[in-house]
Structure formats: C-alpha cells, structure tokens
Amino acid sequence: MKYREIWKVYSKVFDLTTLNVLEELKEDKFILEDLSIVSEGKEAVVCRSGDKAIKIYKIMNISYKRQIKYLEADPRIRSFPKTQVGVIYTWVKKEFKNLRKMFKSLISVPAPYVYKKNVLVMEFIGDEEPAPLLHEVIDKLEDKEKVFFDIVEEYRKIYHKARLVHGDFSEYNLLYYKGKIYVIDVSQSIPNYSPAASEYLEKDIENLLFIGNRLGVKLDKLELKRMLNIL
Template sequence: MKGKLFFKDEKAKKIFDKVFDYNTLLILHELASKGWFDCILHVVSTGKEAHVFKAQDINAKPRAVKIYKIETSEFKNMIKYIEGDIRFKHVRRDKRHIVFTWTKKEYKNLDIAKKAGANVPMPLAYRDNVLVMEFIGDENAAPLLKDVNLNNEELEKAYWDVIDSVAKMLFKAKFVHADISEYNMLYWKGKVYLIDIGQGVLLSHPHAKEFLERDLRNISKFFSKRGLKKDLEDVKRDLKEKKKEIQL
C-alpha cells in the first residue's frame, strides 16, 4: 500500500483526514491499487450523506468518487428504500451495513439504468461505502440543470431527455429513480444526466408507484417553473408516448 493518499489538492486532503475512518482509507487504497483511479484531484461536493471527489486514473481519465459517510447518513430513511426491493432482502440493522448496502444499491441502480439506455454516469466499481463512476464534466463537474440558462428549444430538448431516461428505466428495466429533482440532474454537452440514484427501486417495490408519481411531479414542477408548461398529466402522457419509441 502506498503511504500517501495521492492528493493533488490540500483541501481534499483536509476533508479526508477529518471525515474518513480508517476503513474508508483502506478501501480507497484498494480501489486505487486495482486501477479504478490513481489520484484524487479535488472536492466536487460535500453533502450530509456523501462527499464527491474528482479523481483521475493513470491515463488522466476523470472519475467521480462518491464516498458515503457512515456517521451522518440517514440510515433510517435508507431502510425504506432497501426493504421491499427483492435484490436486497437481508439487510442487517446496523448503520455500517446499511450504508454499504446503499452504496452497492447505487452501483447496481446505475448499472441497470445504464443498460436500459438511460443517461446516467457509467458505474465503474464499488466497495463498502465508496463508489467510483464516470465523471460528468471536464475540468469541473457539469452544472446542475437548474443552474443553466436554456432557450425554449434547449429546455424542451432537456425535458424530452429526462422523459426518455425515465421511460427507458421504467419500461425496459422496470425501475424507478425515486429521487428525481432539480438537484439531481446535471446538464452536459446539451444532454441531461440523472444522478444520485441510490434511492431507486424496482417496480415490484411496494411503494414504487408512489415514488414514480413523486418523480413525475418533480419533473412537471421544474420544467413548468422554467416556462415549459407541463402538468402531471402531460408528463404521464409524454411518458406513454415515449414508450412507443422504445425497443422493449
């Protein structure tokens, strides 16, 4: 194991020293030694539940490294989205195990969403509370859709991008994102990427329909606020229209 944690940035190093436990550091070394990344470049986001860092691999390819915090995670809330999902039947009641299951769930969710053709970051690796995925952006992370100025045409295209991704997840993968909001959509090179997909559940989850309805309501709210008038019924109709175009 290398002695240093390959930091190019002091701020990133400080956050690491303060917030990550020994096991997390070991896991990062392990993922790095497997080649998933070579060095951590800078902090992208520090949230209550997770920190996201930009990293790069040995060929300078950018990576996003999302590290869930064990202490401050809302693990009680997480249980609701884990139980009832047939993929994760046996979740123990301890915090660490719940957060590890959540990380694995985000990886698996990205994987099924990506395979269905939805616009999400490509998942690369996970272990315990650390997830490595494709980095959306260039020097810095792509902006949130809500922070980008779009003309009418671009806004409409962005809307249909979101509908396309939701339809593919729903009709092809029988999967619901369950946390779509203006905070979880990135805009990059004219395309919308859905991120933060750990909450996502299979359609067989007892509350999947309710989560889907909430996602669609959030889509309607966001785009209507920006001037593209789409009420919930419009969004549902557009989703059905999209279904016809999708190769099931």
C-alpha cells in the same frame, strides 16, 4: 499523498477503512493518486480523480434511519445488517446495481465502474469543472423545450427499460453537460413493481411537472403520464 491530506480534513467522517478502500482502488488502477472534492453533502462526499467520480459515503451519517426505510422498500434486498456499516454497504451496492441497470438500458447516466464497501466509482461528467446541475443552468438554457422532452425520455427509459422508479428525480439530481442530460443519484431507486413504486412514481411525476414548468412546458399530469407511457 494527496488523499492522505484530504483524509486529515475528513478524518471525522472517513474512517481508516475508507482510506484503505481508496488505496486498494488505486492499486487496482480504478483511481489515481490525485483526489479533489467536487461536493460534500449530508450523506456522501463526491471526489474527482482524473476521469472518475468517486462517491464516498460517510459511515456515521445522519440519514441512517431514512436509509433503512428506503432499503426495506426494495424487494430485491431480502435482509441486511442494521448496523451503520451494514446499512451503508448495502446502500452503495444498491446504488451501483441501479446505476449499472440504467447504464445497460442506455439511459444517460455516468458509466458505473466499481464499488467497494462505502465507495462507488463512476464516470466523471464534466471537463476541468464538473458538469453543472440542471438547477444551476435551467434559467439560462436556450432550447428549454427540447431539454424537457429529453428529460421525459430518460424517465420513460428508466421506467420501461431499466424497470425502476428513480425516487428522487429533480433538477438537483440531473447534470447538464454539452447539451445532454445525465441522471445521477440513483441510490434510492427501486424496481417499478415494488409495493412502494407508485408512491415514488407519483413524487417523480410531480417533480417532472415542476421541471416542465421551469422549462416553460405546460402540461398536466395525464398528458405527462401519456408521454411516459404510464397509465
């Protein structure tokens, strides 16, 4: 079994529960037998299985304290177990709900399929290769201005239609595929009415201005806020 092979490599971070979750997802036909690794970060490993992307959170991750802070900023979450496992499961559920909310609001995100414990299954963006991050292609883009306005439009929909603030909006959490922008990594997103929302929004707006700069669009914060219809 291919992912048993992968598990051998990752057994330090993946526990037996993760392997069982992958088995169950395979039995339920959400994923195939074949897994390949797309990216490995501090918190999660993203794998590919056919046309699905599988985000597997490490149970023993070092961001646990930070995640508790982010979960406590979300008024939809009333209480959750403060154990490593409890935090991760709550985190994945939150990411899935945010993704579903955005998808239903017609925001360009990978389609969410299912989540189970520390594993989230969504649409894989890319062909043979995963779609590049905006960061990787930003300098080479031809239609820079259009790409920027597409990004602003996605953010406007996140705020007004999904009624969320992304919270980590940057060229590292946007994919660029076939001329289209995809928003990813929505685990930290919170409702736009949360007490902490304005702090998240300010950070995202600064990042949007930075992306604008990189794409040769000069505008100030007020102009951007007008475009986003946030004043």
